[in-house]
Every structure is written in structure tokens, then in C-alpha cells.
Amino acid sequence: MAAVIGVDLGSSSARAIAIDETGRVLASATARYPGAERWPEGRADASAWLHAVAHVVREVGTEHPEAARPRAVSIGGQSPSVVADAVPHAVTVRHPAGATLPPRDQHLAQAEVLAGEGGLACSQGYDWVARQFGARDVQSRWIDDDPIPGFGDLHRTGSVIGTSNGAHGLPTGVLIAAGGQDAFLAFWAGGLTRVGLAMDPGGRTGGLVATAPALQLDADAFRIASPNRDIAIVGGPVNAHGLSIEWLRDLTARPVEWLLGVAEGVPAGAGGVVFAPYLEGERAPRWNRDVRGGLSGLASGTGPAQLTRAVLEGTAYGLRHILDGIRTQGISPEVLICTGSPSRSRLWCSIKASILGLPVLVPDEPDLAALGSAYSAGAAAGWWPRPGETDEPDAWPAREMTRIEPEPLTEYEDGYRRFLELGDFAETQAVVAATTTRT
Structure with a gap:
């Protein structure tokens, strides 16, 4: 073949x-x-x-x-x-x-x-x-x-x-x-061709987008075209979600697999530690390159396991921050598709499911950016339409998905509140630093 x-x-x-x-x-x-x-x-x-x-x-x-x-x-x-x-x-x-x-x-x-x-x-x-x-x-x-x-x-x-x-x-x-662009190719391969879906494309950056009927959005609303010409994609990228676990790997001199393993034994809430993943500033939803990351709730007993759990939860809180903004537009996704290297961690995917309150679907092939490039090659070969050439949502190959159900926990509600407060403080500090530099 x-x-x-x-x-x-x-x-x-x-x-x-x-x-x-x-x-x-x-x-x-x-x-x-x-x-x-x-x-x-x-x-x-x-x-x-x-x-x-x-x-x-x-x-x-x-x-x-x-x-x-x-x-x-x-x-x-x-x-x-x-x-x-x-x-x-x-x-x-x-x-x-x-x-x-x-x-x-x-x-x-x-x-x-x-x-x-x-x-x-x-x-x-x-x-x-x-x-x-x-x-x-x-x-x-x-x-x-x-x-x-x-x-x-x-x-x-x-x-x-x-x-x-x-x-x-x-x-x-x-x-x-x-x-x-890698994210757009991932949206294509991940099947963002029908209403009710959200996706985190993973990788070193990450982000969250959701699908909606194109005609539902205001004419001046920011959107990305879905491969299905009747569907629009809204949301935004972040700067350092996959990068955050790499940062912790280098800081602790422990392999990522080891860190994810010890985090399994830490209960929800990360022992009171909250992490803001703004290591290189932030894109959606703060759009502030000068804001910096932070840790709150450190104690003498805090170790690599609690820090890892805090990183996983903090990146999920960042996705929820974007999702809350999407919901104000009347868009309510029913499931989240997680892809890229972070989706290989079931723990990380289950944390995202619970913090966002959405079931998570994990494709059988997580590297959707490369797979989307292959879909582009298939379109050039005449195997299926190019993006935007059809309104048929099933015009392209579909992936097998593993489903992870959310588990609502009060620890995450408290953690999300503290995450927003920590981010607001970081933005205030960025303004102070910029003002001091100018003067």
C-alpha cells in the first residue's frame, strides 16, 4: 500500500x-x-x-x-x-x-x-x-x-x-x-472538524482551543479556520507547559519519567504548592511577555514529588484560565483532546480532566503535528480534500482515542483560585519592574 x-x-x-x-x-x-x-x-x-x-x-x-x-x-x-x-x-x-x-x-x-x-x-x-x-x-x-x-x-x-x-x-x-504551523496541523489530525471539541496540542508550549460554528462568532472575533469550512477554532497558545517539566528536570537533575513517577504518590493539591508556568512570559490569556513564573506554598517538606505535581497542576490551571474565557463567548466544549509528549503521561491527562471538568481523549498517535503534515502530503497525493475544501467532518482519517473521566475535587478549586492570585501578583510585579527600568 x-x-x-x-x-x-x-x-x-x-x-x-x-x-x-x-x-x-x-x-x-x-x-x-x-x-x-x-x-x-x-x-x-x-x-x-x-x-x-x-x-x-x-x-x-x-x-x-x-x-x-x-x-x-x-x-x-x-x-x-x-x-x-x-x-x-x-x-x-x-x-x-x-x-x-x-x-x-x-x-x-x-x-x-x-x-x-x-x-x-x-x-x-x-x-x-x-x-x-x-x-x-x-x-x-x-x-x-x-x-x-x-x-x-x-x-x-x-x-x-x-x-x-x-x-x-x-x-x-x-x-x-x-x-x-504545527498547532494547526495538530488540530487537523486531531479531528477538530465538529462542534463540542477542545484540544491542548501539547509540546514545549501548549495551549487550549475549542470548536464552534463559524457563523456563531462575531465577525471581528479572533478565530482559526478548521479543516471543515463550517467550523471555527478559538482559544490561544501558552508559552511553557512542556518546557516547565523540562525546567524541573534540569533543576532537580532527575529524568522526566522519574519525576512523573514520584508525583503519582502526591495527592491532589500538591501539598499546598501552587506553580505559575510563566517561565518565558505568557501568551493566552495574559499576553504579557514580561510576567514571570512563581511558586507559592513551599515548606521544609517540599521535595521533587510535590514540585512535579505542582507543575502538572499549574499547567492545567493555565488551560482552565483560557477555557473560562472561551466559555464567556458561549462556547462550551464537551471533551478535551490531549496530544503531544505531555499526553503520554496518564497522570497529567487525568489532572487536566479534573481541573477543567472535561473528559480527556488521548489519540493512539500523540505526535499530531507530524501526523497533520502527513495529512497534508495525503491531500497533495489526492487521497482526501485539503483543509477548507469540504464541510464534511469525516473527510479525513480518524484516530482511535482513549477516554479519561474527570474527578471533581475541592483541592483543585482552591488551587485554581490561588493560581489566579499568583498570576495577578506576577503581572503587578512586571509592571513595577518596567516602571523602575524606565525611571
């Missing part, structure tokens, strides 16, 4: 997934970027991105014979991230340039940084990588994403943007499909 390959250009590694026309996963591979530990904050070496992508494409080809010569390949990933074509230096989403601006303008702010360093022509990160395999000089954008001036001709996710040139281990003549 024929195969297509999707690639997610993540913040720390590249991930490839090969699927067939039924959506069955045939092979997968992951590779970290060589030398990434030495990159300055918000910077990357795009040649290392290319090296890792080439590696995972070869790996899935080795793992399954049909993936050795796929029908199509698509590359998406972290965004906004911009590459100066001739260098190739990259500025990533973690760079402060344009961080408070809309995505299109953030791309332009990143390009301005690179222009000041001699990078005159720029591309989105995943478009630059796709071009090394033979794609044309284009900008790949989701259905309703605004075009970025100077970034090449606009092509929507799932359209054909070239054929492979035989470089980097991919055979010649393979269709190359326009990719897109």
Missing part, C-alpha cells in the same frame, strides 16, 4: 511519520538537532534542521518499504520561525522580536533581525527546509493565514509546491506539499 510522509520541525527535534491512505501509521522516527544545546536563546542553525529532517525521512524509508519512495512529503513545524536564505541563520518563536505582535508581523520582525545581520531574503523555517528537497520558493500558509510580504508566492496547506530533486536521501519525483 502506498505511503506519504509528514515531518514536524519541532523546537528541539524533527519527527517524521509515514501513513497509508487509511491513516494507519506505518513508520515513525525522531532525531534531535546536532549542536542545538549551544544555540543562543531564540536562535537556530537551519542546516541542523535540514540534517535532522533528512535523517528521519531516511529512517522511515528504512522502516517501511513503501515509505522509501512515498507518494508525497510535507514539512511543517514551529512558527513563527524565519531563516535567512543565504546564511542559513534562523530566528525562532522563542526570540523576543515581535513576540507581542500577530503572527504575520512577528515573522516580519524576525526577518528584520536577520536583515540587520546581512540576511536579505527570508523564508519560513519549514519552507526553507522543503526547498532543499526541491520545493519552489513559496510560503506555505494555513487556510486563512495572512500572507507574509516578501516570503514567496502563497500556497495553502496541502497544495503541491514542487517535486523532490533527489537530494538528502529522498528519491526524485516525490510530490512536495505545502506544510503549515
